[in-house]
Amino acid sequence: MRAVTILLGLLLVLPAFAEVHSGHAITMYDAPKYGPSFRHFDYVNADAPKGGQIKLHVIGGFDSFMPYLPKGSAAAGVGGLGPSYIYDSLTVRSLDEPFTEYGLLAERMEWPDDRGWITFTLRDEARFADGHPVTAEDVVWSFNQLTEHGQPLYAYYYADVEKVEALSERKVKFTFKPGDNRELVMIVGQLPVLPKHFWKDKDFTQADLTVPMGSGPYRIASFKPGKQVVYERRDDYWAWDLPVIQGQYNFDRVIFEYYLDQTVALEAFKKGDYDFRFEMNSKLWATAYTGRDFNSGKLVKEEVHHQNPSGMQGFIFNTRRPLFQDPVLREAMAYALDFEWSNKQLFYNQYKRTRSYFQNSEMAATGLPSEAELKLLEPLRDKLPERVFTEEYQPPVSDGTGRPRENLRTAQTLLKKAGYEVRNGQLFNPEGKPVKFEFLLYSPAFERVVLPFSRNLKALGISADVIRVDESQYLQRVRNFNFDMIVGGWGQSSSPGNEQRDFWSSKAADRPSSRNYAGIKDPAIDSLVKTLISAKDREALVTSSRALDRALQWGFYVIPNWGMDYHRFAYRSRLAHPDLPPYLGVDGALDLWWDTTAE
Structure with missing residues (x-):
């Protein structure tokens, strides 16, 4: 009887074992829209043709391919606070849910009820462009570099991460500081994963034109400093068959042309020097998008409503x-x-x-x-x-x-x-x-x-x-x-x-x-x-x-x-897009578009 009493006492003082969840996706509060066997996101055209190209414009110039540092002017498309064609992350966000992350580099995630930690198990097939496997050590190294040397955003964004450790070659664990921070298990998955071995003999802290190498769907094919950068779709990209990638990254080439003046850039668009334009200027939208090519349908003018908070x-x-x-x-x-x-x-x-x-x-x-x-x-x-x-x-x-x-x-x-x-x-x-x-x-x-x-x-x-x-x-x-x-x-x-x-x-x-x-x-x-x-x-x-x-x-x-609660686009009629999702970025979710002449 005394032994039973002692045992009951121990049970009362020992903490209860928290349930550990495991899944292909994680949400802020509710269940994910897409189950583990989903084939693709609803908002993509899974049969979109691959091929062709899209030319985009940027105002200004660039002097760096390192977008994560608080210096230099990084080239468009390489990453940082904008989209990256070069680097994959552990998870990706769906565009038809308020906040749900699905595994990309990670095939599985595990976390407890209190969200005090999370583990990511990396996919066996995940590879950098040189064929080197993406490992847990790459994740740890990327986190440390970005929080120690990167834009201040990373240090603040991940301020409540207590430690990151590689549990095995393919499993990495993030442990969080005490406190309630439900979002952390999700936003650590947004971490861009850089190749530790690539930077072994290079200075990560230099914002220069070292051509980067990542695990993403494109590589830099060529560039002219401050004037142009050309991304080329990788046929050997490791993730082409994943559900989270289906129907996306359809262009063989994505080209960014740089202009010093918006007036010159708009005239270049109307001449056909690039293919897509997101218009921020209300006067130009009301008065300048006219002419023969608009009348003939070669150029399309479109307004797309969204449900994004505008801040x-x-x-x-x-x-x-x-x-x-x-x-x-x-x-x-x-x-x-x-x-x-x-x-x-x-x-x-x-x-x-x-x-x-x-x-x-x-x-x-x-x-x-x-x-x-x-x-x-x-x-x-x-x-x-x-x-x-x-x-x-x-x-x-x-x-x-x-x-x-x-x-x-x-x-x-x-x-x-x-x-x-x-x-x-x-x-x-x-x-x-x-x-x-x-x-x-x-x-x-x-x-x-x-x-x-x-x-x-x-x-x-x-x-x-x-x-x-x-x-x-x-x-x-x-x-x-x-x-x-x-x-x-x-x-x-x-x-x-x-x-x-x-x-x-x-x-x-x-x-x-x-x-x-x-x-x-x-x-x-x-x-x-x-x-x-x-x-x-x-x-x-x-x-x-x-x-x-x-x-x-x-x-x-x-x-x-x-x-405003809508986006303003103009583009060449050879481009097409699916019905665009409600949580639409300012780029018009261009990764979902395709070139109809590639069919």
């Missing part, structure tokens, strides 16, 4: 600058942007005003905080603006005249009450410093938008010099936060998570090349980011996103711009 684009204040550390000034300056006039006169009424950092999604904060949001916000009340609790944020609305007198009067009232004063047409802050700043640009297309804003600021006594520099200088200045104000933004996924650290955290504010462009250092926002990352289910994620949104909105870190 926030805005005029970003660098709050590292003493001038912009006053939220009253930041709020007042927003009244000088006449969106209604710009939308009518400059944008052909194609845009909607952005008001949320999670625009076009259920995560955008509207109305007053819900009870669930208040549970997150109340403990931070003394650190947050009172209006987080009492008002719904809306950007100023004008009469659309181009000279928003009522809005400017509101701004003047705010500034006067805060101790600002105008002397001889110049606004001075309460410390007696003139309110002057530079608006840094590299794209001439935005000058027509910024200059009317600058003129309205002048009516407030604020001097804003619009400065345009070349792309290389612009990148260096932004990476080192050497600017007063820029046009920029933060894209959002349908399942935000660890990347929010890189956007808003106090630590990111001090790290060059982070995406905390605004220089936000706020313990309340740090806390809300942590809460978002640890959300246990979709409902909690939406609630925490809305709470974070409110704190950012009332911080006046940007003057919100505009956006």
